[in-house]
Amino acid sequence: xxxxxxxxxxxxxxxxxxxxxxxxxxxxxxxxxxxxxxxxxxxxxxxxxxxxxxxxxxxxxxxxxxxxxxxxxxxxxxxxxxxxxxxxxxxxxxxxxxxxxxxxxxxxxxxxxxxxxxxxxxxxxxxxxxxxxxxxxxxxxxxxxxxxxxxxxxxxxxxxxxxxxxxxxxxxxxxxxxxxxxxxxxxxxxxxxxxxxxxxxxxxxxxxxxxxxxxxxxxxxxxxxxxxxxxxxxxxxxxxxxxxxxxxxxxxxxxxxxxxxxxxxxxxxxxxxxxxxxxxxxxxxxxxxxxxxxxxxxxxxxxxxxxxxxxxxxxxxxxxxxx
Amino acid sequence: xxxxxxxxxxxxxxxxxxxxxxxxxxxxxxxxxxxxxxxxxxxxxxxxxxxxxxxxxxxxxxxxxxxxxxxxxxxxxxxxxxxxxxxxxxxxxxxxxxxxxxxxxxxxxxxxxxxxxxxxxxxxxxxxxxxxxxxxxxxxxxxxxxxxxxxxxxxxxxxxxxxxxxxxxxxxxxxxxxxxxxxxxxxxxxxxxxxxxxxxxxxxxxxxxxxxxxxxxxxxxxxxxxxxxxxxxxxxxxxxxxxxxxxxxxxxxxxxxxxxxxxxxxxxxxxxxxxxxxxxxxxxxxxxxxxxxxxxxxxxxxxxxxxxxxxxxxxxxxxxxxx
Numbered sequence: 238x239x240x241x242x243x244x245x246x247x248x249x250x251x252x253x254x255x256x257x258x259x260x261x262x263x264x265x266x267x268x269x270x271x272x273x274x275x276x277x278x279x280x281x282x283x284x285x286x287x288x289x290x291x292x293x294x295x296x297x298x299x300x301x302x303x304x305x306x307x308x309x310x311x312x313x314x315x316x317x318x319x320x321x322x323x324x325x326x327x328x329x330x331x332x333x334x335x336x337x338x339x340x341x342x343x344x345x346x347x348x349x350x351x352x353x354x355x356x357x358x359x360x361x362x363x364x365x366x367x368x369x370x371x372x373x374x375x376x377x378x379x380x381x382x383x384x385x386x387x388x389x390x391x392x393x394x395x396x397x398x399x400x401x402x403x404x405x406x407x408x409x410x411x412x413x414x415x416x417x418x419x420x421x422x423x424x425x426x427x428x429x430x431x432x433x434x435x436x437x438x439x440x441x442x443x444x445x446x447x448x449x450x451x452x453x454x455x456x457x458x459x460x461x462x463x464x465x466x467x468x469x470x471x472x473x474x475x476x477x478x479x480x481x482x483x484x485x486x487x488x489x490x491x492x493x494x495x496x497x498x499x500x501x502x503x504x505x506x507x508x509x510x511x512x513x514x515x516x517x518x519x520x521x522x523x524x525x526x527x528x529x530x531x532x533x534x535x536x537x538x539x540x541x542x543x544x545x546x547x548x549x550x551x552x553x554x555x556x557x558x559x560x
Numbered sequence: 561x562x563x564x565x566x567x568x569x570x571x572x573x574x575x576x577x578x579x580x581x582x583x584x585x586x587x588x589x590x591x592x593x594x595x596x597x598x599x600x601x602x603x604x605x606x607x608x609x610x611x612x613x614x615x616x617x618x619x620x621x622x623x624x625x626x627x628x629x630x631x632x633x634x635x636x637x638x639x640x641x642x643x644x645x646x647x648x649x650x651x652x653x654x655x656x657x658x659x660x661x662x663x664x665x666x667x668x669x670x671x672x673x674x675x676x677x678x679x680x681x682x683x684x685x686x687x688x689x690x691x692x693x694x695x696x697x698x699x700x701x702x703x704x705x706x707x708x709x710x711x712x713x714x715x716x717x718x719x720x721x722x723x724x725x726x727x728x729x730x731x732x733x734x735x736x737x738x739x740x741x742x743x744x745x746x747x748x749x750x751x752x753x754x755x756x757x758x759x760x761x762x763x764x765x766x767x768x769x770x771x772x773x774x775x776x777x778x779x780x781x782x783x784x785x786x787x788x789x790x791x792x793x794x795x796x797x798x799x800x801x802x803x804x805x806x807x808x809x810x811x812x813x814x815x816x817x818x819x820x821x822x823x824x825x826x827x828x829x830x831x832x833x834x835x836x837x838x839x840x841x842x843x844x845x846x847x848x849x850x851x852x853x854x855x856x857x858x859x860x861x862x863x864x865x866x867x868x869x870x871x872x873x874x875x876x877x878x879x880x881x882x883x
Contacts, residue, residue: 240591245671262666262762265600268563268589277588277600279666284602343585343602348568439585526849 240266242274242289242332249278249287252331255322256338258282269434272450274334277341284341286317289334294450296335301376302449303327303337305369305426312368315445317342342445344437355468355480358436359487361443362428362464366457366492369426378429378453380512382418385411388515395522400536403518410511410542418508419456419501427460428452432467458498461488462509465554466541474540482555489556499551506545506554514538563589565597565612565655572601572610575654578645579661581605592757595773597657600664607664609640612657617773619658624697625772626650626660628749635691638768640665665768667760678791678803681759682810684766685751685787689780689815692749701752701776703835705741708734711838718845723859726841733834733865741831742779742824750783751775755790781821784811785832788877789864797863805878817879825874833865 243266250261259281267275274289290299303319307327310318317339319327329336347354378384389407396404428435429451437445461484469481488494494502517535524532548554566589573584582604590598597612613622626642630650633641640662642650652659670677701707712730719727751758753774760768784807792804811817817825840858847855875881 246668247671249668260763261668263664263668263760265588266591267600268591277590279607341586345569345572345584345586348570437586440583 239268240274240276241291242334244274244276244287244289244332248331249276252287252329252336253278253280253338255324255326255329256320257323258285258320258338278338285320286339286341287331287336288339289331289336291334298376298450299328299335299337301374302452304374305372305449305452306339308372309365309368314365314368315342315443316449317445317447342437342447344439344444346434346436347438348433350433350468350480352477352480352483353441354433354436354438356483356487357438357441357443358431358464358468359484359489360491361436361446362431362460362484363488363491365428365446366425366460372426376453378427378455380429380451380516381453381455382414382508385414385511385515388519392515392518392522396518399518399521400539403539406539406542407511407515410507410546414504414508414511417504419497419504422456422458422498422501423495424454424456426452427455427457429455429460429463431460431464456498456501456505457492458494458502459505459509461485462502462505463512465506466509466513466538470541470544474537474544476544478553478555485554485556494556499556502551502554502556503545503548506548507542510538510542510545514542562591563597563599564614565657567597567599567610567612567655571654572599575610575652575659576601576603576661578647578649578652579643580646581608581643581661593771601661608643609662609664610654610659611662612654612659614657621699621773622651622658622660624699625775627697628692628695628772628775629662631695632688632691637688637691638665638766639772640768640770665760665770667762667767669757669759670761671756673756673791673803675800675803675806676764677756677759677761679806679810680761680764680766681754681787681791682807682812683814684759684769685754685783685807686811686814688751688769689748689783695749699776701750701778703752703774703839704776704778705737705831708737708834708838711842715838715841715845719841722841722844723862726862729862730834730838733830733869737827737831737834740827742820742827745779745781745821745824746818747777747779749775750778750780752778752783752786754783754787779821779824779828780815781817781825782828782832784808785825785828786835788829789832789836789861793864793867797860797867799867801876801878808877808879812879822874822879825877825879826868826871829868829871829877830865833861833868837861837865 253261262279264276264278267277272293273291276287278285278287306316306319309316320338321327393404435448465481469477514535517533520532521535576584585602587599587601590600595616596614599610601608601610629639629642632639643661644650716727758771788804792800837858840856843855844858
């Protein structure tokens, strides 16, 4: 949570002059977004978010991300809508960084999601998968299984300093994925980072989904697995099957799971745990103490991984037994 | 610039339930305010700032600060207006911290103030001094001359590591203040921290003054001296007499200076330099490298202090010679 790049008043006015958004009234750097710098901007036309894309976002990916937001918005998904400049461009530059102006979404993210929030999430996730299914652009998952070996290598020398035996546990999981990772599941655009802080609610209903900067092509069920991890564990690491059941049933009310998705879910959930375990472990070992962002605890995801390893079938996530 | 205290959705809703501001729509921690945590809050009734008072603000001072904002607002000064809860209280508590909800002021602070901004500032400062003159509460300047000896003692052992001879230079200045600091100048409520980032502009006109958490009783001319330092030096440390003349003439168009204020101005400007030199030096020497806030360079104020020591009379600030 940080403002990495300071924007001045004159340069913001010059930037906004390219848009039909009325005069600049105020702007504040906001303490959200680990990857990018975000300003909340008030103009004569309303509220907007100005995002400056920092080093972790590839410039070549920006047409995909901004195009996806426009595509989803046109299909009724409440997500930030890129504002086009008068020349038709959605991508600009400010303070030497690529930048875009998007609509501001009202809503509040829920610090302690309950079963009813998980139900709303499940339906929204399936709706997102449906809405993205005819998006023309493609983007490989840069943090998918193919990337894990490299992250494991980079963290192996110090992993055991975080928890004894962790390097070995990671290696053995990667072997299991190499042997059994499903390659032909229903797939398309996934959000890939739909944690509670990326889902806004007003009055118990979802008012918006944000932060699509990990979106990519991958298995839909893998996106579900990411959400199970992010929404259905308690602070004490206990899995909450009531929340998971709500999430999964609501998802299936919009997009039923195929038999192979059902059977792959426990392994996908182990993989989804590995992805966040590895990036958190990497950041844990490589974030200087002077950094503006504090690294998150990788052990949270080690515990989730171990839980999923103990799961025999998707029935243990609250889905009906079938097939 | 940091969010020191995280506020959750449920606790903010409970807090706002005490106010007639409609439903919570969204809130974002904003990267402004070195002393306090600030959230920009959107509700059904509009935009507000929620301020959580952190350790550097004395709880006993809050009735003074909040009462002053109400007093100034009632006299037409554009400043944050505290929102009263239904029970009439302006001070509440959230996340274990004293907190207040104030109106949001549109406007943008000017990164590179020009002479026209200094002119607007001068008139606004004098208007502020007039508007505060009948405020009933009193607060001593906690960072006035009486506090400097203590700050000097705390920084003396390491001051020369910042600049050779700095400890001696500070001691000799304090001797000069002890011998000649004026004690009977026109005085009343001063802002005491009216830097450019605390003055909002829209279309070249001041739309608001913020951050009154150093406000206190002191000499009006000392407040002017703080502003000369904050607004009228260039990045290369050169004093810009054009800006100073605009500031001072505009001030005098609202509240003319008395003869003794005119003659005291150079010494007051040295003192105003000392105040920021000492607090910056203290922070420079005592901020851990892991802190969220980066300390500001104390040497900027050493250079300003030296400039004012070379000034023989207020005429050198652009005021007409008189008396």
